[in-house]
Amino acid sequence: MSQHFIAENERSPDHNHILLITTGSVASVKAPLIVAELLKCQNVKVEVVATRPSLAFYKPEDIYALGTRVWTDQDEWTGGYELGDPILHIELRRWADLVLVAPCSANTLSKIAHGACDNLATSLMRALAPTTPTYIFPAMNTLMYEHPLTAEHLRVVREVVKYEVVGPIGKLLACGDIGMGAMTEWKDIVQIAVDRLKLVRKEDGGETG
Numbered sequence: 740m741s742q743h744f745i746a747e748n749e750r751s752p753d754h755n756h757i758l759l760i761t762t763g764s765v766a767s768v769k770a771p772l773i774v775a776e777l778l779k780c781q782n783v784k785v786e787v788v789a790t791r792p793s794l795a796f797y798k799p800e801d802i803y804a805l806g807t808r809v810w811t812d813q814d815e816w817t818g819g820y821e822l823g824d825p826i827l828h829i830e831l832r833r834w835a836d837l838v839l840v841a842p843c844s845a846n847t848l849s850k851i852a853h854g855a856c857d858n859l860a861t862s863l864m865r866a867l868a869p870t871t872p873t874y875i876f877p878a879m880n881t882l883m884y885e886h887p888l889t890a891e892h893l894r895v896v897r898e899v900v901k902y903e904v905v906g907p908i909g910k911l912l913a914c915g916d917i918g919m920g921a922m923t924e925w926k927d928i929v930q931i932a933v934d935r936l937k938l939v940r941k942e943d944g945g946e947t948g
């Protein structure tokens with residue numbers, strides 16, 4: 740997708756602006772479900788930022804069909820830059836009221852913990868205001884989760900970066916292992932956003948947004 744995104748043009752008064760970041764875990768298959776469910780709430784706008792590996796697990800077209808865009812590294816690096824052009828990772832972080840990293844791969848978790856910012860997802864996270872609520876939903880193979888570095892990365896992300904970490908949960912994983920490492924259930928992820936932003940579902944009787 741090649742188009743300019745300017746936060747002040749894209750933000751709507753009285754709306755909640757939710758940024759979903761997907762990374763290279765199988766649980767990214769849930770992205771269209773998460774977006775669709777969030778859009779059932781009044782006055783909600785959603786944008787998706789996808790790492791390249793995450794796009795192995797869902798089709799951007801399924802997100803576009805919901806009226807939501809998917810932003811990738813190619814949108815950040817369009818070829819030429821002229822002074823004054825909007826910078827996508829900065830505009831997206833200006834736009835976002837809430838960030839959900841769902842799923843968060845071991846790789847992206849490690850990058851966040853180390854301050855790396857070598858793609859659109861981690862650049863915008865590195866540029867986020869500390870006041871923007873940010874939730875990390877780890878999802879990985881059990882042994883990746885039990886690796887000693889994962890505990891250290893989670894500690895840094897919680898205690899230093901001060902993001903909320905939710906999950907993972909234990910179940911039969913896509914790789915066939917049974918154990919900890921699965922992403923929090925996608926409906927619970929939506930509920931966290933609903934509770935945090937006090938969203939009202941459209942079918943609860945309100946106006947559409």
Ligand SMILES: Cc1cc2nc3c(=O)[nH]c(=O)nc-3n(C[C@H](O)[C@H](O)[C@H](O)COP(=O)(O)O)c2cc1C
Pocket residue numbers: 761762763764765766790791792793843844845846847848878879880883
């Ligand atoms: C089929 C497949 C499934 C994968 N599932 C996971 C996963 O659930 N969690 C994880 O941390 N990495 C998983 N990986 C590895 C990541 O995709 C890989 O580390 C990648 O570099 C992550 O990049 P990203 O964090 O930029 O999205 C998987 C890889 C493949 C090929």
